[in-house]
Amino acid sequence: MTGAAQPVYDWDGFGFETRQVHAGEYPDKNHGLRVPPIALSAGYLFEDFDDQVSRFDGSIHWKAEEHPGREDPAGFSPSERAAIYSRQGNPSNWVAEERLASLEGGVVSVAVSSGQAAISAALFALAQQGDHIVSTASIYGGTRILFGRSFKRFGIEFDFVWDADDDAEWERAIRPNTKAIYTETIPNPCNDVTDLRRIAEVAARYNLPLVVDNTVGTPALIRPFEHGANIVVHSATKFLTGHGAAVGGAIVDGGNFDWEAAERAGRSFPLITRSSRPGVASMLDRFGTGAYARATRESVVNDIGPTLSPLHGFLLHQGMETLSLRMERHVASSQRIAAWLEQQPEVESVDYAGLPSHPLHELALRDYGTAPGTSGAPGGQSGIARTGSVFGVTVRGGIAGARACVDGLRVFSRMTGIGDTRSMVLHPLTSTHGTFAPEITERLGITPGLLRLSVGLESADDLIRDLRGALDRVAAVS
Template sequence: MTDDPAERTPSMTPDIVPTPTPHGADAATGRGPGLATRQIHAGYTPGTPQNTVTVPIYQSVAYEFDDFASARDTFALSRPGNIYSRNGNPTNAVLERRVADLEGGAGALALGSGQAAVAVALLALVAAAGPGPHHFVASNKLYGGTSDLLGDSFADLGIEVTFVDPLDTAAWAAALRESTRGVFLESIGNPVLTVPDLRAIAEIAHAAGVPVVVDNTMATPVLLRPLEHGADIVVHSATKYLGGHGTAIAGVIVDGGTFDFTARPGRWPALTEPSARFGGIVFTDAFDGQDGRTPYLVLARAKSVHDLGPTLAPGSASQILLGIETLELRVRRQTQTALELARFLDGLDEVERVHHPGLAGHPEHELVRRLLPEGIGSVFSFDLAGGPDVVETFIDALELFALVANIGDVRSLVVHPATTTHSRLDAAGRADAGIGLATIRLSIGLEDPDDLRADLAHALQAVTRARAVAAGPATR
C-alpha cells in the first residue's frame, strides 16, 4: 500500500466526481446537454490515476478508511463514503448518478434486480413509517413478478395492498387510507400497454400526503420521465432497456427528492424524528440531497439494503452502464419498428386485437400521445384470432423471434403471458391485467423490420393452415 493519498483507495472515491452533467447549461440558451450526451457522460469524469475513459469495475468488497475518525463518521452517516459493497460501490455509484441524471432525480440507488428495486422502494417507505399497519394502493396492471410481490409476499408480511384499475382515477382516491405508505403503478403497464394519467393520480395521492412510486422500465427516460409528471420515486428493471443486451440483472431506484416527508412528520417518524439506530440523527435535517443523499435514499441504503442485502455486483453495474450509452438510439429505433409491426398486425384476419396505443383506434390513443409524444416503446401485445388453440402453432412457427421471458433486449422476443410471465394470476387477475389466453406479447429488437414482419407473417400463415386442417376438407 502506497503512502501517497492520491493512489490509495479512498473512502470518498474522489476519482469519480459526482458531476451530474459533463458541461453546465449553455449561457446563451440555458440548454443543458441532451439525453444522448448525458447517457454517455453523466456521473463520471475520467480522473483516476489511470485516466480510464470508461468506468472501471471496482471489484472490492470493502474499503480502507483513512483513519479512525473517518471510519466512525462514515458508519454514523455523518460523512459520505464507501463502507462495504453490500451498501454501495464506486462502480454502482456511477450507474446511480447516471440514471438519476437521465430521470431528472436527486439521487439513485442501484440494486441486484428490478424486483429488488420495487421491493426496496416500497419497504423503505414502510421503514420510514415505522410500526404498522401498512397499506399500498397499486395498479392491477403490473408485471407478474410485481403482482406476486405485492399480492403474496407483502400479504405474508401483513402489508395490505389494494389493487385498482389504473385508468379509474376515482378508484385511486377511494382506496387511500391513513395507513397508505405509497401508490404504485407502471408508467406503461406490461403487457397490454395501459398508460395511466400520472399527473391526475399524483395530485390525488399528494392531497392525501402519499408518495407516488412509478415503475418506468417500459418507457425508459428516453420516452417518459415520471418525475416531470408528478411522481416522487421511479424504479427500473435495468435488466431490460437500460442494459439492452440481456447480459445482466439489475435494478435502480431514483428519488426525485420532491416528496415532503416533513409536511406530515408523524407519518414518517424514521425520517423526521431522532433515529435511535443511527446515533440520534434526524434524516430530514441531516440529508439535503447533496451528492444524491436524500433522506429517503439514505434510509433505503442504510437500513433496507443493509438489512436485506439485495446488492448489485459491480460487474453487472458495468454491463448496464455500457448498455445505457446506446439507450436513446436503441429505444427510438425499437419504438419505431414496434409501431410499424403493430400497424401490420392490426386488421389481419388472424389477429383479433392489437394492444398498442400508438394505433389511431386505440381508446387511450390521445392520452398516450399527450404523455408519450415520442412513442410507447417496443413491447406490445396482440390477441390471436382462433383462441388459445392456435397459440402453440404460432409461437413454434416463429424463427426470428425468440421464445424468451424478457423485454427490452436487442433481440426480438415473444412470450405467451398466460402460461409464463403472468401464469401465477388466477382467471380474474388475468382478466384485470387485460391478458387473454390467446394474448401474445412481443418485444421488438433491433433486427431489420422487414425480416421481423416476414417472420410474423410466416407464423400467422402456419396458424391459417392449422385452422384449415382442423376445420376439415370443405374449407381447405
C-alpha cells in the same frame, strides 16, 4: 500560455444524449482510464481512525450539496464518494446510479440486484407491518405476485384500483394506514399507458408518495418526475442495460415529496422523518432532498443485502450510453410492426397505444408524443406516440392459435424478458399470469390468444416476415 481546460465532471445543464454518455464518470487517478473500471472489491481501506468515523457517520459518504452547511472534508468530486463496503455502495455502481438519476431528473439513485429488489426496497422504506399500499390494477404480473405473496407475508396489504379516473374508487381504496400509491408508466403486456398526472393529483391530495415503475418507458421516452411522481423504480435488466447480459434494478429519489407535510397529515414514515437512535438526527434533517434514497440504502438495502454486482453495474452504465439511440429504433420498429399486425386476418387485436385506433392513443400522444431533444427537454417527432416496444397481440384460435404462432417464429426468441436487443415472445396466460384467478386474467385482458411481443433491434422487415410465417400456421389451426 494558458493551461489546458479541465475535464467536465458536473454534467448538469447538458443535454440528455450527452448526459447518458458522461454523467457519473470520474477521473481515474492511477492510470488515466477513460472508461470507469469495474471495482471488484468487497471492502475499502480507511486512511485513518477519523476517516473510518466520517465514512460511517455519513459526513463524506454522500454528496455535500445534499446536506447543506456541511463541507466535504475530503474534497471528493461528486462521483468519488468514500466507500465502506460494497453492500452499501461500489464505485462501479455509483457511475450507474448518478447517470440514471441525471437521466430521470431525480436527485439520487440507489442500484440493487434486480427489478423486483428495486420495487421491494422502494416500498419497504415506506411501509411496514400493518401498513397498506394502493396500486393501479394493470401492472407486471410478477409485481402483482410479489405484492400478493411476499408483501402479504410481511404484513403489508395491497388494494388495486381498476379505473384511475374514478375518484370514488380511490376514496374506497385509500386508508389512514396507506403509505404509497404504485403504478407503471407503460404496463406490460397490454401497453395500456397510465395517466401519471391524474394519479399524481390523487397522491398529492392524500399526502402519499407516488412510486412509478418506468422500466418499459425509460427516461428516453418519459420522465415520471415531470408528471408529478416522487419515486421511480426500474428493472435495469431490461432497456437500461439493453443487451440481456446483466440483471439489476434501481430506485431514483425525485427529492420532491414533502415528508413533513405528510407527517402532519397523519402519514408516518419513520425511517425518513424520525431519529434511528438517540443523538442522531433523522434522515430528513441530515440529508434533506436525498433523505428517502439515503434511508432506502442504509435501512433497507444495507440490512437486507440485495447488492448489485459491480460487473452488472458496469454493464448498466455502459448500456445507458446508447439508451436514446436504441429506444428510437425499438419504437420505430414497434410502430411499424403493430400497424402491420393490425391489418392481418389472423389477428384479433393489437394492444399498442401508439396506434391511432387504440382507446388510449390521445393520452399516449400527450405524454409520449415528443422525443427528448439535445437540451434534455421534449422536442421533435410531435404527433407520434412513442409508447415503447412491449405490447400485446391477440391471435385467432385461442391457445391453439397462440401455440402455432409461437412455435412458428424463427427470429423472435421464445423466452421470458423484455427490453433486449433481441425480439422476444411470451404467452402470458401460461407464464407471467399463470397463477392468477380466471376472473383477474379476464379483467386484465390476459386471454388465451394473447402474446406479448418485445420488439428488438433486428430488421423490421425480417421481423414482419417472421411474424407472417407464424401467422400462416395460425391460419391453419384457426
